[in-house]
Amino acid sequence: MFDPMCPSGAMPFQIGDKWTGMVVLCLQDGPRRFTEIRVPLRAVTPKVLTQTLRAMERDGLVVRTAYPENPPRVEYELTELGRTLLTLIEAARAWSRDHLPALLRAREEWTKAAPIGQSGRP
Amino acid sequence: MFDPMCPSGAMPFQIGDKWTGMVVLCLQDGPRRFTEIRVPLRAVTPKVLTQTLRAMERDGLVVRTAYPENPPRVEYELTELGRTLLTLIEAARAWSRDHLPALLRAREEWTKAAPIGQSGRP
DNA sequence: GATACTGGTTACTGCAAAGAAACTGGGATA
DNA sequence: TATCCCAGTTTCTTTGCAGTAACCAGTATC
Numbered sequence: 172m173f174d175p176m177c178p179s180g181a182m183p184f185q186i187g188d189k190w191t192g193m194v195v196l197c198l199q200d201g202p203r204r205f206t207e208i209r210v211p212l213r214a215v216t217p218k219v220l221t222q223t224l225r226a227m228e229r230d231g232l233v234v235r236t237a238y239p240e241n242p243p244r245v246e247y248e249l250t251e252l253g254r255t256l257l258t259l260i261e262a263a264r265a266w267s268r269d270h271l272p273a274l275l276r277a278r279e280e281w282t283k284a285a286p287i288g289q290s291g292r293p
Numbered sequence: 294m295f296d297p298m299c300p301s302g303a304m305p306f307q308i309g310d311k312w313t314g315m316v317v318l319c320l321q322d323g324p325r326r327f328t329e330i331r332v333p334l335r336a337v338t339p340k341v342l343t344q345t346l347r348a349m350e351r352d353g354l355v356v357r358t359a360y361p362e363n364p365p366r367v368e369y370e371l372t373e374l375g376r377t378l379l380t381l382i383e384a385a386r387a388w389s390r391d392h393l394p395a396l397l398r399a400r401e402e403w404t405k406a407a408p409i410g411q412s413g414r415p
Numbered sequence: 416g417a418t419a420c421t422g423g424t425t426a427c428t429g430c431a432a433a434g435a436a437a438c439t440g441g442g443a444t445a
Numbered sequence: 446t447a448t449c450c451c452a453g454t455t456t457c458t459t460t461g462c463a464g465t466a467a468c469c470a471g472t473a474t475c
Contacts, residue, residue: 184381185307189433205452216434217453230305231399241442242450252399255392259306262384270377277353277374311463327422338464339423363472364421 184263186256190215190223191232192263195249195256198233202248232256305396306385308378312337312345313354314385317371317378320355324370354378 186192190212197208209220224247227233232253238244308314312334319330331342346369349355354375360366 184309187305191305216436218435218455219433221453222432229400229403230396232396237452241440243441243452245452252392252395255388256305259384259388262381266377266381270374273374274352274354278351281351338466340425340465341463343423344462359422364419365423365471367422 184266186260186263187230187232188223188226190219191227192256192260194220194223194227194247195232195253195260198247198249198253199257202236202246205245205247208247227253306388308382308385309352309354310345310348312341313349314378314382316342316345316349316369317354317375317382320369320371320375321379324358324368327367327369330369349375 184192186195193212194208197203197211205217205220205224208224209215209217212220215223224233224235228235231250233247234250236246236248238246306314308317315334316330319325319333327339327342327346330346331337331339334342337345346355346357350357353372355369356372358368358370360368
């Protein structure tokens with residue numbers, strides 16, 4: 172899940188910025204803490220994750236709840252609006268299941284077949 | 294359509310790179326020439342449009358047909374694979390119809406309410 | 416001979432997002 | 446006293462995308 176080597180990097184869709192869609196999927200089963208979100212997105216730095224979550228909070232997609240404990244605990248949860256994105260993400264994943272192999276096949280044939288002279292390539 | 298000032302700039306979805314989705318919509322009613330695609334996307338430069346179309350051709354989303362006439366004529370047409378993106382784009386537009394106002398409202402309230410001190414903003 | 420048309424290409428520039436790495440704070444634990 | 450924990454923040458560097466502007470080939474028209 173969210174492996175940087177997996178072909179979903181070639182998936183031609185994006186929800187919000189680069190990580191928003193994955194955050195939504197991370198939160199679909201209930202609230203999660205900052206570090207719990209970081210684990211499956213193992214490439215993301217805390218700075219970028221903070222930026223993503225702040226933007227989602229601003230847009231009303233998540234709510235942030237800080238508990239005055241220590242060590243500190245902060246939970247993020249999808250709002251109702253944020254949950255509406257799940258159907259769209261599911262549609263994108265369905266497309267990928269059905270058509271991404273064809274796209275990747277086309278891309279592979281492009282690179283291996285006629286490295287030059289292919290309709291005016293350099 | 295494709296007005297840079299229209300709020301779809303805030304739409305949190307993207308198909309492929311920045312212009313791919315709009316190109317797909319431009320081509321949904323049949324083949325179009327290079328300059329015909331440029332018109333509705335009035336902000337895009339030929340360099341960027343060429344890049345977009347080459348990437349789509351590489352991924353098997355469009356076919357490029359050059360007619361040896363003059364002045365030269367080149368037509369771009371959606372492939373069957375490219376057409377499958379239309380349902381996804383329609384789903385994204387439906388989401389925007391139903392939920393984008395709420396997102397923009399949340400964003401506006403965020404900026405106007407409590408410019409500082411809002412859960413740790415600078 | 417000069418200019419325009421189509422469908423690009425090339426070189427250069429600017430900006431914002433992304434990332435790496437180190438640091439913070441304040442209590443808890445060893 | 447030193448170290449760890451979480452949830453970040455700060456600073457700096459890199460990367461890549463997008464855009465501007467100029468140029469090109471071949472024909473046709475003025």
